[in-house]
Amino acid sequence: MSDRTDELLLARGIGKTFPGVKALDKVDLTLRAGEIHALMGENGAGKSTLIKILTGVYARDVGTIEFDGRQISPNSPSEAEAAGISTVYQEVNLIPTLSVAENILLGRQPKKFGIIQWRAMRRHAARALERLGLELEVSRELRSCSIAIQQMIAIARALDVQAKLLILDEPTSSLDEQECEALFAVMRRLRDDGLAIAFVTHFLDQVYAVTDRITVLRNGGLVGEFETAKLPKLELIAKMLGKESGELPSSVGGAGTPLPASEGHPKGGLGETRPTFESASAIGDSEAPTTISKKTPFLSAKSIGRKMGVEPLDLQINAGEVLGLAGLLGSGRTETARLLFGIDSRDSGHVSVEGKPVPLRSPREAISRGLAFCSEDRKTEGIAPNLSVRENLILAMQASRGALRQLPLPEQLRIADHYIRALNIKTADTETPIRNLSGGNQQKVLLARWLAMQPKLIILDEPTRGIDVGAKAEIEKLVESLRERGMAVLFISSELDEVVRVSQRVVVLRDRRKVGELEGDFDEHRIMNLIAQPHE
Amino acid sequence: MNRFARRINIPLLATAVVLVVLFGTASVLYDGFFSLRVIANLFADNAVLGIASVGMTFVILSGGIDLSIGSAIAFTTVLVATLITGHHWHPVPAMLVALAAGTLFGLGQGFLIQRFELPAFLVTLGGMFFARGMAFVVNAESVGINNPFYDAVLNVRLPIGGRAALPATALIFLAAFVVAVFVAHFTTYGRNTFALGGNPDSARLMGLPVGRTQIAVYAVNGFCSALAGIVATFYTGSGNPAMGSGLELDAIAAVVIGGTLLTGGVGSVEGTLLGVLIFGTIQSALVFDGRLNSWWLRIAIGLLLLLFILLQKAITSRATARSTT
Known part of the structure; x- marks a missing residue:
């Protein structure tokens, strides 16, 4: 397809500052017709800010956007749409109570003397869906369709305005595997028709399944643009997490191996005192059972899972132990914590606390069993x-x-x-x-x-998000002292170095699935290896 | 025909069944109930409520509410009557002034609701007090209308067979109904109203003129209130500042019984017609019975309303359950 790749969108030096935060700093993005381009990055990388600038939701502070040979500065989604940039959001933005046909053509209905021509509208809508390879009764109510179909309908609507660039903002987060495949088939078909597609996702496997190029952002800055086929998954993860994959030792040293202190603060006696367990063998392969511990764990969960949340997984947390939960954004870390605390009800599995099976179906019950949950989003859920x-x-x-x-x-x-x-x-x-x-x-x-x-078990979901380096070190110290006093801690963080420093064991998640458990000697590199491991 | 079968709407069907059952029962119980004359009277006697309910349907479809219509109707009647009787205006310009005033009043409420994102309930509650007060300012007493134009209009009757005929008030109601059905189904304004009520955020992202539509809904309802007020002057031959109190609630009940969801986005003008006819049928049956107090109408409507919202809840929760699996 290289003969057809021509640059459709050239965003150069894009910057955007919100009060107190530099959301984007000198970011470049190049999108080509006939290509699917992944936009990757962890929380706070600036993906959604960049998308919102392209679609006219935000105005940029600096930088230029050339689209289809013209300089553009869209001021609203409809201006962007008129220019040829259409967006489909994660939450399907359609009207559930109207018919499929209307949802595709609302605002652009075929009319004669100001009278809506329903028959022509249905025909037009059916044709628009056909382009995606979808056959559907278009007079159905939208809400009677599955989310996956609604997503397709949103794409059909987006394309119907003669879009040249289609932005898909995390379209797969509520789709199952088959539905994703169907969506990818549509994306490939549209790419082959010469459309440019920007695909925002946090599922690594999907990036490799469907995209041609990847732009990685981190902390509002550009990490780089890569050809998907030439970027090994491990390197991609390293880039998203801001590590150099080569910089990390591939073989693991002793427990006291100095870790790259990415935040640049002294380890304050934490790392050195990290006790090593006698069973120093790390278990790398997936689905493997954990080491048999002699005493009953404080909490033990067997194949707990939830549809669209996490695949069934096993977890054990001992008193006086910090269990780390590592994985990329969207890997199911928070979902796991919510299951344990009874906020979401699980579809499968059972939980026992101190050896006794308990239902654990509500936060109230979880609290009465000695659990506590410090949520990730302290602004909306905490204070x-x-x-x-x-x-x-x-x-x-x-x-x-x-x-x-x-x-x-x-x-x-x-x-x-x-x-x-x-x-x-x-x-x-x-x-x-x-x-x-x-x-x-x-x-x-x-x-x-x-x-x-x-509490006897405290779940800390991203306790160090958005706080300064000194405070981070203090929180880490605090976690350590809680552990020493015999509390069980489930520690969730996207900062791998932090997880490595505070945890005795680490459970690694990828794409809502437990892919391994590490104990004793482990480091960031081994966690990244597990995350990068191909499916099965 | 298949696509019509698919589009049958259960609440609408339920409303139709209730109407048929009510009318059928009354026909069995009371001699002479089953007649064209009673049917013609249903339309004539409920023209004011009917026109108001048609306007209210669009407001509720858009996800809003309008509590001011009873007062707006009273204001219109007393304005028209005072202009004709007190100031010797010809009825036609008097009515045009009233229609303009009603539309402007609705436009103002819509502007406040849209521009400042104020709750429709409170804005129109304010409008309700304001319009009622203004009605008494125009004239604190009931004003009779004796005018040749009125006599001429009241003589217009469309025979519908037997000795029954539809009077002008019923004809205005039916015309308003037909226009509203057309607007709801075949104009972008109508469809945008449905979209606005279905999901305002999506409607905005879809590039629809959300603000304009929302204001227009209240302006149109103001117009409908004024039209209902004019019909009321024909029906009663007078203008009265105390008229129509609580009528807004009757209209809301008729709209909801007609299958329109109070949360917006789902419903129909056709359903509202059925809702109004249910009101009328119960009222006629009470008149035929003669023994029952008219408060039984309120009791029946109250029970029906509760029944219908339960039914709607059942249907919507089933619909959401289906789409999430």
């Missing part, structure tokens, strides 16, 4: 911004007592003071509204909220 540090801190405790048995104020103050000192929370006093605290200190208050419950 009550206008309440004081003290009020935020005792929230879970008060909730477990019920509204009528209020914790006496002196007791509240005592607890708040205790944790403010213990966790070194930087706040003027206990009554400061939590929104005035820095991200790292907010995180510590959240952590304290759960610690005040005296």
